[in-house]
Amino acid sequence: MTLALNQVNTIFLAVALLVVGSYLVKKAGFLQKFYIPAPVVGGLLFAIIATTVKAMGLLEITLDTSLQSLFMLTFFTTVGLGASFKLIKLGGKLLVIYWIACGFLALAQNVIGVSLASLFGIHPLIGMMAGSVSMEGGHGAAGAFGQTLEDMGIQSALAIGIAAATFGLVAGGLVGGPTVKYLISKYDLKPTEIEDEIETVEEKAQPITTNSFFIQVLLITFCMAVGTYLGELFTSATGFVLPSYVGAMFVAVIARNIVDKWNPNAIDMKSINLISDVTLGIFLSMALMSIKLWEVADLALPMLLIVFVQVVFIVLFGIFILFRLLGKNYDAAVMVAGFTGHGLGATPNAMANMAAVTERFGPSRKAYLVVPVVGAFLIDVFGMPIIITTINLFK
Numbered sequence: 001m002t003l004a005l006n007q008v009n010t011i012f013l014a015v016a017l018l019v020v021g022s023y024l025v026k027k028a029g030f031l032q033k034f035y036i037p038a039p040v041v042g043g044l045l046f047a048i049i050a051t052t053v054k055a056m057g058l059l060e061i062t063l064d065t066s067l068q069s070l071f072m073l074t075f076f077t078t079v080g081l082g083a084s085f086k087l088i089k090l091g092g093k094l095l096v097i098y099w100i101a102c103g104f105l106a107l108a109q110n111v112i113g114v115s116l117a118s119l120f121g122i123h124p125l126i127g128m129m130a131g132s133v134s135m136e137g138g139h140g141a142a143g144a145f146g147q148t149l150e151d152m153g154i155q156s157a158l159a160i161g162i163a164a165a166t167f168g169l170v171a172g173g174l175v176g177g178p179t180v181k182y183l184i185s186k187y188d189l190k191p192t193e194i195e196d197e198i199e200t201v202e203e204k205a206q207p208i209t210t211n212s213f214f215i216q217v218l219l220i221t222f223c224m225a226v227g228t229y230l231g232e233l234f235t236s237a238t239g240f241v242l243p244s245y246v247g248a249m250f251v252a253v254i255a256r257n258i259v260d261k262w263n264p265n266a267i268d269m270k271s272i273n274l275i276s277d278v279t280l281g282i283f284l285s286m287a288l289m290s291i292k293l294w295e296v297a298d299l300a301l302p303m304l305l306i307v308f309v310q311v312v313f314i315v316l317f318g319i320f321i322l323f324r325l326l327g328k329n330y331d332a333a334v335m336v337a338g339f340t341g342h343g344l345g346a347t348p349n350a351m352a353n354m355a356a357v358t359e360r361f362g363p364s365r366k367a368y369l370v371v372p373v374v375g376a377f378l379i380d381v382f383g384m385p386i387i388i389t390t391i392n393l394f395k
Helices: 007-027 029-033 038-055 068-081 086-120 124-128 138-151 157-187 210-238 244-262 269-289 297-325 330-344 347-361 365-394
Strands: 002-004 060-062
Touching (some): 007 038, 038 157, 038 269, 068 269, 138 157, 138 365, 157 297, 157 347, 330 365, 347 365
Parallel strands (some): 002 060
């Protein structure tokens, strides 16, 4: 039997799996500990069930995920709108060094992924999906670029990317604390601040109104329209693949900083973040639930080996290079914890790693300023071009 779900039913299923995933995350402590996203939990659960019933010859489920690209496009546009260059000035020299290090890490992760994939005799871009796409990029980038590669004819790219991102999340939570503990013990590091409270850069909270919300929607859709048009124009003129969501994200970065010059209060990040969370949740849920797990069984071992090498590399880079570049002090050690977290998973991982360190050893306001600003927004300014160049080199 075949069960074909139409567009509306597929969206309903995606939202339902997102809610189920949220419930399971709240109930399972280990899912909370490693910050496994709710849509990943719900989507993978459905993918496992769909694979099982197909393998038993009972039922094959087909989905209409045509709206997935719209949610994906919206999410990456909101990421661009969060990249205010005012934050760079606040972070100063340390932020720039940390930002460049993240760019180097994206390049190194792709070199590792592509090189090992070639060694294992699999497509280089499958290796890239276990590189910066899923490590620094996390589940969002894995879902987006995985779908892009599958549209280019590279099978199993989405599933490999999502699996690598999941293992990266877990690894980022496991190795961050021990890495920093080693640095603190070896160099006898102490915090330079005596305050108990750690200040973070936060947008001024404003109530969400219908009028302000639609202004944000107007700005988002404008960036989406212009970005996709310019992306298609660029691709047709150069032959260089530029996914539509990448063009929209960079147009959004430009728009954000132009609007900041004109009216700093025009952009309401509370509304933008709400739209971001909703669209990312649905997009990831749809991406995960449509994975055909039976197609990736043969690639599981190579993918795990690539991720293992990525983990070893980021730990060594953090200890022997980044720690020294950032000043070889307590703040630098805490930033290494954050770097390990979002370099293998996501910004929440980074914040969790830093929280575990600062709760035990003392505060670091510099780390709490630099890491979330780079990890949540600025990292894509380097990461996206590196990924796109890799795709075009090995397509």
